[in-house]
Amino acid sequence: MINQLSWKVGGQQGEGIESTGEIFSMALNRQGYYLYGYRHFSSRIKGGHTNNKIRVSTSATNSISDDLDILVAFDQETIDVNHHELSTGGVVIGDSKFGPKLPEGSHAKLFAVPFTEIATELGTSLMKNMVAVGASASLLGINTDIFQSVVEQIFLKKGEAVVSKNMDAIRTGMEYFEKESQGNVGDFKLAEADGQSRLFMIGNDALALGALTGGARFMPAYPITPASEIMEYLIKKLPEYGGTVIQTEDEIAACTMAIGANYAGVRSLTASAGPGLSLMMEAIGLSGITETPLVIVDTQRGGPSTGLPTKQEQSDIFAMIYGTHGEIPKVVMAPSSVEEAFYDAIEAFNIAEEYQVPVIIVTDLALSLGKQTVNPLDFEKVDIRRGKLDTTEELPELDKGVYFKRYEVTEDGVSKRVIPGMKHGLHHVTGVEHNEQGKPSESPENRKAQMDKRMRKLAPLADRFPNPVLKFENHDEADLLVIGVNSTRGTIQEALPRLEKEGLKVNHGQIRLLHPFPTEALQSMIDKAKKVVVVENNATGQVAQLIKMNNKVDKVESILKYDGNPFLPSEIHNECKELF
Numbered sequence: 001m002i003n004q005l006s007w008k009v010g011g012q013q014g015e016g017i018e019s020t021g022e023i024f025s026m027a028l029n030r031q032g033y034y035l036y037g038y039r040h041f042s043s044r045i046k047g048g049h050t051n052n053k054i055r056v057s058t059s060a061t062n063s064i065s066d067d068l069d070i071l072v073a074f075d076q077e078t079i080d081v082n083h084h085e086l087s088t089g090g091v092v093i094g095d096s097k098f099g100p101k102l103p104e105g106s107h108a109k110l111f112a113v114p115f116t117e118i119a120t121e122l123g124t125s126l127m128k129n130m131v132a133v134g135a136s137a138s139l140l141g142i143n144t145d146i147f148q149s150v151v152e153q154i155f156l157k158k159g160e161a162v163v164s165k166n167m168d169a170i171r172t173g174m175e176y177f178e179k180e181s182q183g184n185v186g187d188f189k190l191a192e193a194d195g196q197s198r199l200f201m202i203g204n205d206a207l208a209l210g211a212l213t214g215g216a217r218f219m220p221a222y223p224i225t226p227a228s229e230i231m232e233y234l235i236k237k238l239p240e241y242g243g244t245v246i247q248t249e250d251e252i253a254a255c256t257m258a259i260g261a262n263y264a265g266v267r268s269l270t271a272s273a274g275p276g277l278s279l280m281m282e283a284i285g286l287s288g289i290t291e292t293p294l295v296i297v298d299t300q301r302g303g304p305s306t307g308l309p310t311k312q313e314q315s316d317i318f319a320m321i322y323g324t325h326g327e328i329p330k331v332v333m334a335p336s337s338v339e340e341a342f343y344d345a346i347e348a349f350n351i352a353e354e355y356q357v358p359v360i361i362v363t364d365l366a367l368s369l370g371k372q373t374v375n376p377l378d379f380e381k382v383d384i385r386r387g388k389l390d391t392t393e394e395l396p397e398l399d400k401g402v403y404f405k406r407y408e409v410t411e412d413g414v415s416k417r418v419i420p421g422m423k424h425g426l427h428h429v430t431g432v433e434h435n436e437q438g439k440p441s442e443s444p445e446n447r448k449a450q451m452d453k454r455m456r457k458l459a460p461l462a463d464r465f466p467n468p469v470l471k472f473e474n475h476d477e478a479d480l481l482v483i484g485v486n487s488t489r490g491t492i493q494e495a496l497p498r499l500e501k502e503g504l505k506v507n508h509g510q511i512r513l514l515h516p517f518p519t520e521a522l523q524s525m526i527d528k529a530k531k532v533v534v535v536e537n538n539a540t541g542q543v544a545q546l547i548k549m550n551n552k553v554d555k556v557e558s559i560l561k562y563d564g565n566p567f568l569p570s571e572i573h574n575e576c577k578e579l580f
Helices: 017-030 076-085 115-122 125-140 144-158 160-181 203-213 228-241 251-263 274-290 317-322 338-355 365-369 444-455 488-501 519-526 542-550 569-577
Strands: 004-012 034-040 049-057 068-073 086-095 109-113 199-202 218-221 244-247 269-272 294-300 331-333 358-364 371-374 469-472 478-485 506-511 513-515 529-536 556-560
Touching: 004 017, 004 076, 004 125, 017 034, 017 049, 017 125, 017 144, 017 199, 034 365, 049 076, 068 076, 068 125, 076 086, 086 125, 109 125, 109 160, 115 125, 115 160, 125 144, 125 160, 144 160, 199 203, 203 228, 203 294, 203 338, 203 358, 203 365, 218 228, 218 251, 228 244, 251 269, 251 274, 251 294, 269 274, 274 294, 274 317, 274 358, 294 338, 294 365, 317 331, 317 358, 317 513, 317 542, 331 338, 338 358, 338 371, 358 365, 469 519, 478 488, 478 519, 478 542, 478 569, 488 506, 488 529, 488 569, 506 519, 519 529, 519 542, 529 542, 529 569, 542 556, 556 569
Parallel strands: 004 068, 068 086, 086 109, 218 244, 218 269, 269 294, 294 358, 331 358, 478 506, 478 529, 529 556
Antiparallel strands: 004 049, 034 049, 034 371, 199 371, 331 513, 469 506
C-alpha cells in the first residue's frame, strides 16, 4: 500500500471534467485523506482542454506534485498534453470511444474502458464520468460505497432513480476495470486514512466564509475570473443573515457602492481580478481621503489586459501598493493558504475599521481556485473590532454652525467615525482636501496637517499584524533563505527538504503583509542567510524589488515563472541548487 498518489482527469471543457474531480475528491476527503487540487481550464465557456489534478495523501499536503500516477482521459488530447507528467509505471485509463494511444516511448500502462458505452447502456452518456470514477476506485483499492453520500448530495434533488443510476455507473466502471486489468497494475492501493472530518475548500470560499463570519452584510461586485466564486458563495449565504449581493454594471460601481455601505456602518466588500482592480483605483483613493473603511479582494491572474484570465500569475503587487494617484495609507494582505484566507478576511475588516483605510486582500489563481484540505475552523478565534466607531445614541451637542470633527487631527491619526443621521454627528464628506469638519480647504497648513494625520495611521501596523512573515527557520546560520508569497508556500516547503538532504542549510519566509512592508520581521531572517532568493509568478521580480527597497540586503536572486502555470517543487529545488 502507498501513502500518497497523484490523479488527474482531463478532457474537453463542458463534458463533466470538473464534476469528475469533485466527486472523486469529496469522497476521499470524507474518508479522512488530505487533498490538494489544481484545475487547468480554458478561458471559454465550452470547449478547449481542461484537467483537474488532485493529490491524495494520508498526511498533510499543500502542493501539486511533480509527477502523475494516474491519468483519466476522455480524449486523446488529454494523453498528448499530460503524458509527460506520468511516472514510470503510471497508468492511463482512457475512454475506448476515441481509441486511446500512448506516445512512443511512454513507460505508462494504458487501459481502454468504454466510459461512454457503459454510461449509455445505463441510461445516458452523461454518466461516463461516473464510470471513470469507478475505474479509478478499482485502481486505488477503495470501496465504491464511499461515493454514496457524495452522489446523494449532488443528485438527490433529481430523485432517487438518478442517484441509483449514478451509483450503478460507478460500480460498473469498477467491475469492468477489475476484469480488464486482471491485476496487471502496480501498487496503487491507498493506505487507510485516519477518518477525521476536515473541510475541503477553495480559497475563494474561505474568503467568503471569513467575510460573512467577520460581519460583512453587503457585497457589490462584477463577475470576473478567478474572483466570481466569492460573489456566488455570498449570493447564497448573505440573505440568510440579513445581507445581500448586488451585481453591478462594472467594478467602478462595485467599489463606490462598497464605500457607501461602509460609510453607512455596514461592513461591505468587493472582489475582482487585475482588470477590475485597475478600474477601482480612483475609488480606492476616495476611500483613502475620506477615511472610509473598504475591503477589496484581488485574485491575481495572468495579465496584462485580458491576458491569461484562467492562469496563474502574481503580477498585481505594484499596482495594489502604488496604483492610486496621490498618497494614501492602505494595507495589502497576502494569505498563503486556504485556512489563512478565512482568518485574514475577518482581520481585513477589523484593520479597515480600526485604521479607517482601504485594505486589499491579495490572492492568486492557484490559491483562489485551488482546493485544499483544511482543518476545522476555530470560531473562538473570531474577534470583531470596529475601532473608533461611535454608535452612541446622542453625541455631544455642537455650537450653531459647527460640524462634527469627523477628521479631527489626532496623535494616532485615527478620528472618531459616526453613523450618518446621528444627532450632532453632521459633517461634510468630499473627495477634495478638507478640514477637520470635512469642509473643503486648500490651506497649506491644513493640507499638511491632514496628510500627516492620514499617513501616520499605519506606523504601528507592522508590529501588530499577526505573523507578517511566516518564519520556517531551522538554522541560525543558513546557506539560503527562500522567500515566497501566496500559493508558493506549500511548493517551497516541499522543495526545501530535498536541498537539506543535499547538505544545504535552508530557511523559508512567507510574506503575509506586503504593505506596509514588514521590514524588521524579514530583516532578522535576511541577516541569518548567506544568500536570499525570492520565488514569484511574474516577469519582473516585484516582491524581490520590494525587499531591496525596504531591507538591507547585499543581493537578492529571483526564481521567476510567468507561463501561466504554478511552480512545481522540482523547479524550485533545481533553481535553488544552481545558486551553489
